[in-house]
Amino acid sequence: MVPVRTCVACRKRAPRADLLRVVLSDGRLIADDRAVLPGRGAWVHPSARCLELAVTRGMLSRALRASGKPDASPLENRLKTLMDN
Structure with missing residues (x-):
């Protein structure tokens, strides 16, 4: 059985391999x-x-239970790298 996760943005379910896991670090x-x-x-x-x-x-x-607004620039840079390839 293929693991399925839900995108926090669009709420669509997809195989885990099709989604990107995001964590909060510092x-x-x-x-x-x-x-x-x-x-x-x-x-x-x-x-x-x-x-x-x-x-x-x-x-x-909200999904990460973080207070305040985290810095998304590292994630945005990573996404640009993924899209360029």
């Missing part, structure tokens, strides 16, 4: 490519639309 959102980093994680489609929606509406902060 107040910064970072991509967890291998899904092994410690802490609470949130899943999002690796697309500009879902990432922007999740960050601007505070969905990642």
Whole structure:
């Protein structure tokens, strides 16, 4: 059976391999490519639309139970790298 996760932005269910796990580390959102980093994680489609929606509406902060608005620039840079390849 294939593990299924839900994107925090669009709320669509997808196989775990199709989504990107995001964790909060030192107040910064970072991509967890291998899904092994410690802490609470949130899943999002690796697309500009879902990432922007999740960050601007505070969905990642809520899913990660973070207070305040975390720095999303490392995650945005990682997403640009993924989209360029």
